[in-house]
Every structure is written in C-alpha cells, then in structure tokens.
Amino acid sequence: MIKKLPAAALRPGMHVVDTGLDWTEHPYLYAEEGEIASDAQTKGLIADGYEAAFVDTDRGSYAWNLPKGLRPEQQVRDGVIGEKTGRHKPEIPMAVEIHRAKAVYDESLAFAKDFMTSAAKDGKVDYEAAAGLVEEMLDSVTRNYDALISLTKLKTFDEYTFTHCINVSVLSTAFGNYLGLSHEDLRDLGAAALFHDVGKSLVPPDILNKPGKLTDQEFLIMQKHPERSYRLLREKKGIPKRILRGIVEHHEKFNGAGYPRHLAGEDIHLFARIISVADVYDALTSRRVYKPPMMPSKALTILYGMRGKDFHPGKAETFIKFLGIYPVGSLVRLSNNEHGIVTGSNPDAPLKPSVLVAFDANMKAIPKRQIDLAELPAKESLEISECLDHAQFGVDPGVYLQLAQ
Ligand SMILES: [Fe+2]
Structure with missing residues (x-):
C-alpha cells in the first residue's frame, strides 16, 4: 500500500517511492526511491526543507506489522518538524x-x-x-x-x-x-x-x-x-x-x-x-x-x-x-506572451516568482506592472513559458530591478 507520510514520521527501513511528480511543482516532496537508511537521514532531509514523502508499506525492512505502540514513529512528536517556512517576504523592497x-x-x-x-x-x-x-x-x-x-x-x-x-x-x-x-x-x-x-x-x-x-x-x-x-x-x-x-x-x-x-x-x-x-x-x-x-x-x-x-x-x-527556477534578474516570457524581469524569488513555489512586466509579445515597452505569479487569482493565472537571454534583446535587468516593488 502506498501511504503519504509527513517527513518527521519517516523511519529507517521505510521504502520511499519515486512518484514521478515534477520536482519543481512539488519541491517539498522527498522522492528519492529507496529505503530510509537512518534517523540522521530523516533529520537531514527535514533540514533541507522536505515535508512529506510517499512510502510503500509492502517494501522495505520497516516493521509495519508491529503493534502500534511498539512502532518507532510513536516516539516522534506530532507536528514538531516539517513546518512550512511561509512565503519569503523581504524586509525591504x-x-x-x-x-x-x-x-x-x-x-x-x-x-x-x-x-x-x-x-x-x-x-x-x-x-x-x-x-x-x-x-x-x-x-x-x-x-x-x-x-x-x-x-x-x-x-x-x-x-x-x-x-x-x-x-x-x-x-x-x-x-x-x-x-x-x-x-x-x-x-x-x-x-x-x-x-x-x-x-x-x-x-x-x-x-x-x-x-x-x-x-x-x-x-x-x-x-x-x-x-x-x-x-x-x-x-x-x-x-x-x-x-x-x-x-x-x-x-x-x-x-x-x-x-x-x-x-x-x-x-x-x-x-x-x-x-x-x-x-x-x-x-x-x-x-x-x-x-x-x-x-x-x-x-x-x-x-x-x-x-x-x-x-x-x-x-x-x-x-x-x-x-528559484528563474532567478532574480531573469528575462522571462509569460504564458500571455508578455515579457518581464524576475524581481523576487519564491522558495515556496520556485516556478512562481514576482515579475515586473515591461514588454509586450514583440518586446515593445508597455506600462510596467508588478505581479506576483503565486498570488494571482485563479482566473488571471499566468505562468512563465520561457527564459530568454536579456543581452540578446538589449535589456539591462538592473534598470528594471530599481523599479521593482
Ligand atoms: Fe576552487
């Protein structure tokens, strides 16, 4: 049986399954196929920011059938580790x-x-x-x-x-x-x-x-x-x-x-x-x-x-x-074909940074507007479709970063 567990509940011998889910869209899911080797590994992957993993209870050396009170995970306090750090908000614009x-x-x-x-x-x-x-x-x-x-x-x-x-x-x-x-x-x-x-x-x-x-x-x-x-x-x-x-x-x-x-x-x-x-x-x-x-x-x-x-x-x-997949300063094309400069990273959703939209589909300047891809309402949702070489388009990202909010 495949079960999703919080990272803090992963014990040595449990077999983690590679779900095949796109890592960039599920950055908090630990998906290295294989057995958890030690408590130190669990600690390490929590420190690296992983929150959960899928495990296969039919594989691995973990004693899934032991009575509940004897299972090692009972010793792990609930909810102590693996908390989300929350959206990164800079102190200063x-x-x-x-x-x-x-x-x-x-x-x-x-x-x-x-x-x-x-x-x-x-x-x-x-x-x-x-x-x-x-x-x-x-x-x-x-x-x-x-x-x-x-x-x-x-x-x-x-x-x-x-x-x-x-x-x-x-x-x-x-x-x-x-x-x-x-x-x-x-x-x-x-x-x-x-x-x-x-x-x-x-x-x-x-x-x-x-x-x-x-x-x-x-x-x-x-x-x-x-x-x-x-x-x-x-x-x-x-x-x-x-x-x-x-x-x-x-x-x-x-x-x-x-x-x-x-x-x-x-x-x-x-x-x-x-x-x-x-x-x-x-x-x-x-x-x-x-x-x-x-x-x-x-x-x-x-x-x-x-x-x-x-x-x-x-x-x-x-x-x-x-x-972020598109680090700050990157020139990107959005799914509506407009272009902009990435102005703020978002470790909670590496594909959805803040962008200062500044060019239309033909790279002609348009009135600038600041958007946060992670916070757009669903019906206005936009994605980054491509990362471009700013030098090729004669764009100096530094100029736009000075205008970012
Ligand atoms: Fe070196």
Missing part, C-alpha cells in the same frame, strides 16, 4: 535595497582585488579586514537577499577571479541564511567563501584562463589551489578551524571523487558543501574569456543533475528552491 547592495558589492569587489593581488605578491592576506564586509553582506542579505544575489549576475566584468570570490560569498551566506544557520555560523561561512579560491592567485594565469582542456600536469597544479588557499589563511592567528575546513574542502564531492583528500559524505564540512554548490553555480553562469555565461535556468538543471553525486542529497535541490 528590491528598489530600495538594490542601491545599498550595490555599494556593498562594489566595496567587496575592491577588497577582493586587494587580497588577491597581495596574496600573489607577498603571500599575505588581510583576513581581519574581511569581517566588516561579511557583516555588511549579511545585513543586506537579511533585508532582501534577492538584491545582492541579482548583482552577482548583473556585473559583467571580465575580472572573473575577483567577482567569483564575492559572488560565492554572497550566494553562500544567503543560502546559509535560508538554511537557518546562526549569525555566527554565517560570519564564518562568509569568510570561508570569500577566501576559498585565494590560492588561485598563485596559479599561473595561462593555466587559470586556459580555454581548452588542461594537460594532466596543468590539472595537478590547478588542483593544488584549495591547499594553497588553506596555507595562506592558516598563518592567521585564531582563525576558526571550520573556516579552514570550508576552504580546503570546497572541491570535495559527496561521492568521494573530489580533491584534495577524496573525502566523502558526512566527512565533508557543512561550509564546504554550501560553498561547492554556490561555486559551481557561479562558475557556470559567469562569462569567461573562453565562454559566454550560461543562462541560470540551464545552470540549475546541470546542478540538479549533479545531486547526490557531487553534492550531498538535498543540497542542490534546496539551492534551486532558494534561488
């Missing part, structure tokens, strides 16, 4: 926060240039100066995380190495905040993310920016960068160990196929797990000398394909929920 976020972003970028240059020149990193910047990032993320995140895609500098440090730090702290980490955790996570690639300043630029495949020798040099970042930071007195672990483990993979130590599963620090998802997303969506930026929606599909292999179960999925 996008149009206001975008200006403050821009100041924080520009200041951070200048700092990244400084520390990368000084690390390359004399092996020194101004770790202490990072604390204030990470605090400012965190403040902005708390007010409206979409604002700072939108800037990670709007800045089209070719200075990838610098922007990448900042983008990964912004994405990691915002994602960590969404996962419910404490302020103190977020401060350390932000610092680890900021410096995760500082060791790349010691990799020769012709290897760093090589368009084609690296030779085995070049790849070995490249793979040394997490340890080099670690060594540069280790010099600092009193630097928390978890910052160092977040840095040195950011290329480790869930399945053990990463580097430098081939760590796997729970042996990889939480900070590194968060940084690695943000790192891959930013790398895919960034412009490089040898490749154009990938559309966020495509990058997220790739990320999803890496779930459970490169990334810990649930991490890629939760990241996509948090960012």
